Amino acid sequence: MKVLNIVVSGFCLVLLGCAENDGKSQANSAKPAAASAFILAFEPADAVAVGVARENAENDQSIAVVGRIGGSEKPFVDGIAAFTIVDLKVQYCADEEGCPTPWDYCCHQDEVKTNIATVKIIDESGKLVSGDARELLGVKELSEVVVQGTAKRDAQGNLSLAASKVFVRAGK
Amino acid sequence: MLLPWEYGIRNLTRRPFRSGLTLAALSIVVLLIIVVVGFIRGLEVSLADSGDPDVVLIYSVTSGENIESSAIAARTPGLLTSSVAGTVNRFGVTFASPEIYLGTRIGNENGAVGLGLIRAVTETSPLVRRYVRLIEGKWPVRGEVIVGKLAAAKLGSDPGQLEIGKKLTFEGQDWTISGRFVAEGTAFESEIWCILADFQAATMRQDISLVALLLPPQGSSSELTLFCKERTDLELQAVRETDYYAALQQYYRPVRLLAWMVVLLVSGAGLFAGMNMMYGSVAGRIREIATLQTVGYRRRAILMSLVQEGVVLAAASSLLSGCIALTLLNGHAVRFTMGAFALRIDSFALTIGCGAGLFLGALGALPPAIKALRESVAASLKAI
Numbered sequence A: 001m002k003v004l005n006i007v008v009s010g011f012c013l014v015l016l017g018c019a020e021n022d023g024k025s026q027a028n029s030a031k032p033a034a035a036s037a038f039i040l041a042f043e044p045a046d047a048v049a050v051g052v053a054r055e056n057a058e059n060d061q062s063i064a065v066v067g068r069i070g071g072s073e074k075p076f077v078d079g080i081a082a083f084t085i086v087d088l089k090v091q092y093c094a095d096e097e098g099c100p101t102p103w104d105y106c107c108h109q110d111e112v113k114t115n116i117a118t119v120k121i122i123d124e125s126g127k128l129v130s131g132d133a134r135e136l137l138g139v140k141e142l143s144e145v146v147v148q149g150t151a152k153r154d155a156q157g158n159l160s161l162a163a164s165k166v167f168v169r170a171g172k
Numbered sequence B: 001m002l003l004p005w006e007y008g009i010r011n012l013t014r015r016p017f018r019s020g021l022t023l024a025a026l027s028i029v030v031l032l033i034i035v036v037v038g039f040i041r042g043l044e045v046s047l048a049d050s051g052d053p054d055v056v057l058i059y060s061v062t063s064g065e066n067i068e069s070s071a072i073a074a075r076t077p078g079l080l081t082s083s084v085a086g087t088v089n090r091f092g093v094t095f096a097s098p099e100i101y102l103g104t105r106i107g108n109e110n111g112a113v114g115l116g117l118i119r120a121v122t123e124t125s126p127l128v129r130r131y132v133r134l135i136e137g138k139w140p141v142r143g144e145v146i147v148g149k150l151a152a153a154k155l156g157s158d159p160g161q162l163e164i165g166k167k168l169t170f171e172g173q174d175w176t177i178s179g180r181f182v183a184e185g186t187a188f189e190s191e192i193w194c195i196l197a198d199f200q201a202a203t204m205r206q207d208i209s210l211v212a213l214l215l216p217p218q219g220s221s222s223e224l225t226l227f228c229k230e231r232t233d234l235e236l237q238a239v240r241e242t243d244y245y246a247a248l249q250q251y252y253r254p255v256r257l258l259a260w261m262v263v264l265l266v267s268g269a270g271l272f273a274g275m276n277m278m279y280g281s282v283a284g285r286i287r288e289i290a291t292l293q294t295v296g297y298r299r300r301a302i303l304m305s306l307v308q309e310g311v312v313l314a315a316a317s318s319l320l321s322g323c324i325a326l327t328l329l330n331g332h333a334v335r336f337t338m339g340a341f342a343l344r345i346d347s348f349a350l351t352i353g354c355g356a357g358l359f360l361g362a363l364g365a366l367p368p369a370i371k372a373l374r375e376s377v378a379a380s381l382k383a384i
Helices: A002-035 A050-056 A106-113 A133-137 B005-014 B016-050 B076-083 B151-155 B196-203 B222-230 B241-251 B253-283 B286-294 B299-329 B347-374 B377-382
Strands: A062-069 A082-086 A116-121 A144-153 A159-168 B055-060 B096-108 B113-121 B133-137 B144-148 B167-170 B173-182 B191-195 B210-214 B236-240 B333-336 B339-342
Touching (some): A050 A116, A082 B222, A116 A144, A116 B222, B005 B299, B016 B241, B016 B253, B016 B333, B016 B339, B016 B347, B055 B241, B076 B210, B076 B222, B096 B196, B113 B151, B113 B196, B144 B151, B151 B191, B151 B339, B191 B196, B222 B236, B236 B241, B253 B286, B286 B347, B299 B347
Parallel strands (some): B113 B191
Antiparallel strands (some): A062 A082, A062 A144, A082 A116, A144 A159, B055 B236, B096 B113, B096 B167, B096 B210, B133 B173, B144 B191
């Protein structure tokens, strides 16, 4: 009986230890996204596609834009929380094609030109946030995001978004 | 008790012709290894040194990793320097170098034609390309060029044809050589430089290939990258020069792997040559080896003496090959697609070559020595 008690107690301790570890790892993996002040908890309902925003958005207009992170081999800017997003309607290479960098849209570059926008994360004072957007927002290439911010247009039709908040869709 | 050191040395001189042939064979093997490793080192160092960590290259995003095929608007340097802060500026001069980089057919006064590399530059280029140093002559003016130290190797031409005052012909125009430059062993040394406006007129081009910008030490290229991403209409990319050449190193990885394979194959050939020599040497000395055992020398001592012979011969070969490589081959220009580079017989190449030589000497002597020592002493004493 004594032996049985020891075995059961040991088993319970092992289970408890495993449970604590699981909790810790979940907390760690969610930490970058949850801790970020730039993450939106809920998806904005009035988000427009990148292509639509490039056509219709006016300079300094507050806007929410939905897109997928990509457009080039390196869509993130090192040292600055900035990246490019591409309209969801533009297709990227399927997994089975074996493309090592499907986020560069190598097969549909012509479509990318008119369906791409640059996202710059800004702080409350309007300054560019330094650091890596991947760590700041918990995103990666091909993540679907909804960016809330101010549109910046130039005479050549380029669209930049000075974003104060970003919603990251679940999935990719 | 070991056999005296002189015993092994004397044995080498007892058969001078055989020892001489083995010395020659091993020397060729070691020399080949040193040359191949020198080739790899030259290629690696040339590409690694070519990148200046403070220089950022702005070129067309559609050209991938090939600057030669890049074409960007001539107004790009002005746009960049006026839109993005961070480029070094002294006394009102911004350290930005607009350039055309082109591979083209170049003829010399003898009529020989080779494929060379032209970099059309402006007077700000030496401010950005800090490795480049004019060693002879003067900076070019209209209709003139300066040539790098390895330009002749790249062209496959006689160096005498690239002396100051000689003429070169490319893009339908004659160009007079006004100076020669070095660039600390970087890829620039295989290039020919001319004035940008002059070259644009000759080629009827209005665009440029790239803009090289000098950042302050530890300066960030993030803003330049962001500018390129925001101005999608310009189709630009910003790449640190060190990253550009690192990517080229990856491109040449198969060549380097192939060269290492050659090192292995040559080493294998050397191993067999050494073994062949030692088999011959041991076969003729079976009675001598048995006698040594009879007078009381242990097999291990005899084995050590035979290995000593192989190692001494290999050491002599390594020294000979090292001297030949250092005096005759070091710095010899080698042409390749990206330009030319110098064979680099450095400490690494010498260590690999001499190390391989010594290893071959020791390993090559072992199998025949072991075979001879396995025979019984009585049978060996009767051997003819």
